[in-house]
Amino acid sequence: MSTRRQSPVDLLVIAKEPRPGRVKTRLTPPFTPQEAAELAEAALADTLEAVAQAPAARRVLVLDGAPGPWLPPGFEVVPQCAGGLDERLAAAFAGCTGPALLIGMDTPQVRPELLTVDFADCDAWFGPALDGGFWALGLADPEPGLLRGVPMSTAHTGAAQRARLVEAGLRVRDLPPLRDVDTAEDAAAVAAEAPHGRFAARLALCTAGADR
Numbered sequence: 001m002s003t004r005r006q007s008p009v010d011l012l013v014i015a016k017e018p019r020p021g022r023v024k025t026r027l028t029p030p031f032t033p034q035e036a037a038e039l040a041e042a043a044l045a046d047t048l049e050a051v052a053q054a055p056a057a058r059r060v061l062v063l064d065g066a067p068g069p070w071l072p073p074g075f076e077v078v079p080q081c082a083g084g085l086d087e088r089l090a091a092a093f094a095g096c097t098g099p100a101l102l103i104g105m106d107t108p109q110v111r112p113e114l115l116t117v118d119f120a121d122c123d124a125w126f127g128p129a130l131d132g133g134f135w136a137l138g139l140a141d142p143e144p145g146l147l148r149g150v151p152m153s154t155a156h157t158g159a160a161q162r163a164r165l166v167e168a169g170l171r172v173r174d175l176p177p178l179r180d181v182d183t184a185e186d187a188a189a190v191a192a193e194a195p196h197g198r199f200a201a202r203l204a205l206c207t208a209g210a211d212r
Contacts, residue, residue: 010101012102018044058076061076
């Protein structure tokens, strides 16, 4: 089996600005749009902290909206392009000239060690999500065409994306499956996995408010 010299990896986070009514709409109810945005901000902050603690050639936030005080230092911010999610993911990879790993803002339980990937003996890393999507995608040689046309936001998105990689002849290694935060049930489960993060703390405050 051929190997390639390991190069520093670009770490990309694709995210929306956490504004009420634009993010985590499936959390309402039981939470208000403001609370849902606060939970989204906490999830994004936890995610960015994990990325900041992982080794990287570049740390890039691919953002729909404007950055806020939740953005730590050391990140480049680039705007998302127009189009469907497949086009926006493809464009994020198109901005990379070397190995890259992309994640979303829906898995605040992610840890820096999960983001420390090595492409020496593989061409792609794939992180499945429990809802049938994927939480991470890494490409040794970023090729936007590997994402364009993959049906997004379905129960089969992850399987379709992984199949696309395999059909392209790539050697794929899998990351552990993680749970996306979409519903209140998801939020409780993810907070239990990472009880010391910002997301868990914000969920506790929002839940206390909802119970009053």
